[in-house]
Amino acid sequence: MAWLHTWVGLWFSWLLFAVFLTGSLAVFSEPITHWMTPEHQAAEARAARQASEPVDRARRLELAVDYMSRKHAGAGMWEIWPVNRGHDNGLTAYWFDKNGQYAEAELDPLTGAELDDHHDDEGRATLGGTHFVNFHYTLHDAGLGLWIVAFATMAMLVALISGVVTHKRILKDFFTFRARKGQRSWLDAHNAVAVLTLPFQFMIAYTGIVISSAVLMPAPVAAHYGAGAQAARLYLAEMTGEEKTARTGAALAMPALEPIVGRAEQLIGQTARAIVIANPEDSSMRIAVYGWNEDADTFRSISATTGMAEFSGDGGELLRMRPAGGVNGGAASLTRQVMSDLHMGQFGGLAIKWLYFICGMAGAAMMGTGAVLFMVKRRAKHGNEFGAATARAYRLIEGLNVAALAGLAIACVGYFWANRLLPVALENRALWELRGFFLTWALTLAHAWLCSPRRAWIAQLTLLAALCLLLPVLSLVMLGDHPIAQIARGDWESAGVELTAIAFGVLSGWAALRLHRQPLTAPPQRKPRANQEAAA
Known part of the structure; x- marks a missing residue:
């Protein structure tokens, strides 16, 4: 020894x-x-001041939905961040592109116009x-x-x-x-x-x-789900309790998001951070609202997951809800989340x-x-x-x-x-x-x-x-x-x-x-x- x-x-x-x-x-x-x-510090300070000012969130959500409907109508997922608290007070939209990669666009919170990649060129590029x-x-x-x-x-x-x-x-x-x-x-x-x-x-x-077990020990996943990136995503989706619903092909108008978001905030007890829309503008559409973790939330649980409430796009029925610190998917998913948050503090x-x-x-x-x-x-x-x-x-x-x-x-x-x-x-x-x-x-x-x-x-x-x-x-x-x-x-x-x-x-x-x-x-x-x- x-x-x-x-x-x-x-x-x-x-x-x-x-x-x-x-x-x-x-x-x-x-x-x-x-x-x-350092060039961004003035903008961050300004955003921190703006964070305490009233924000017309309903208008921002409308602008983001309008942008996504025009530019990315065929995407299987839309994600909208009406306020990027703590970094800047902007409006950001995310989606999966044709290659299955996560893409994003920063939008003007007043007009909904897409801001180009160089709107903050005064800042130095750095990792x-x-x-x-x-x-x-x-x-x-x-x-x-x-x-x-x-x-x-x-x-x-x-x-x-x-x-x-x-x-x-x-x-x-x-x-x-x-x-x-x-x-x-x-x-x-x-x-x-x-x-x-x-x-x-x-x-x-x-x-x-x-937390890297899926990469370091791929044989069990490959034996049950097959090989490749799609199989890995399927494994993670099943373990974390993500419910994937197929598109029906029947069109469904996007409902007003602000009432849904307000209802979700009351259920989870947190301010809304992100709105994730699965199968947008389809009759199988689902709208999930995720909250922000406040300092008090991080003291109650090792798991750093935020609260979430998911509704059907047709009628607004509550489908799923989890409290802050909770997970979907059972003990395996909770264990994985706690291990990750233990490692990352x-x-x-x-x-x-x-x-x-x-x-x-x-x-x-x-x-x-x-x-x-x-x-x-x-x-x-x-x-x-x-x-x-x-x-x-x-x-x-x-x-x-x-x-x-x-x-x-x-x-x-x-x-x-x-x-x-x-x-x-x-x-x-x-x-x-x-x-x-x-x-x-x-x-x-x-x-x-x-x-x-x-x-x-x-x-x-x-x-x-x-x-x-x-x-x-x-x-x-x-x-x-x-x-x-x-x-x-x-x-x-x-x-x-x-x-x-x-x-x-x-x-x-x-x-x-x-x-x-x-x-x-x-x-x-x-x-x-x-x-x-x-x-x-």
């Missing part, structure tokens, strides 16, 4: 560190996107926080990348279980930290962050695999988001301290695991440690710097931000292999500290904005990003200074007994 924990943990620690670090940042993907789109979301579970490759991360997650479960089995004094050592003791200090730090967040690590790894408000962020960073620290501990132990005593190539293998691992830990953090902050430095009108600007992330990461790897490990650690931690601490200065120079002004106008999302960067900058600077002051040669260490080395 000690061998399994050591080597499975080592070979996957670099990838898992990346998954945990970017996953922790993904918890606050919306504030990050907000910070990375924003979505970059961290996509990277942490697909590595920006929904095919192979998803499988790689899933395999690494299974290895993480193996490492967690073998670590618990191996570590006989897990609770006692959790309350023990011996500073400035070399290998023992790294082991104490590794044990502390691992034990502190052990339930979270098990939960996040297991739920991450479960879609409940409990801001407190849960910060808890997930802290536990995620602790998970990254667990991976990082484990990788560093491996090399600290090998410096004291070579295990000769790779025969004549052991020294070269250790040098390779040292470089990977630096680049995977400090280098990835530099790449993440470099992504923020690229957002501020790249010209707003640059073609394929979002792609260039992403390229900047990967190019920065690659350069840190080259630097880690060209320098001695100690110099590489000090240089990269110093660079990380400088990039984090100077990020608010960069915003001040490029935009004339800074945390004090952000707090004054109530923009806590932008202020939170920059203040968190400062905190990590201080931490990185402290680590670089400590390493710089550390003696070049570590004091000789007592050779551990066999059972103590196995426990480590």
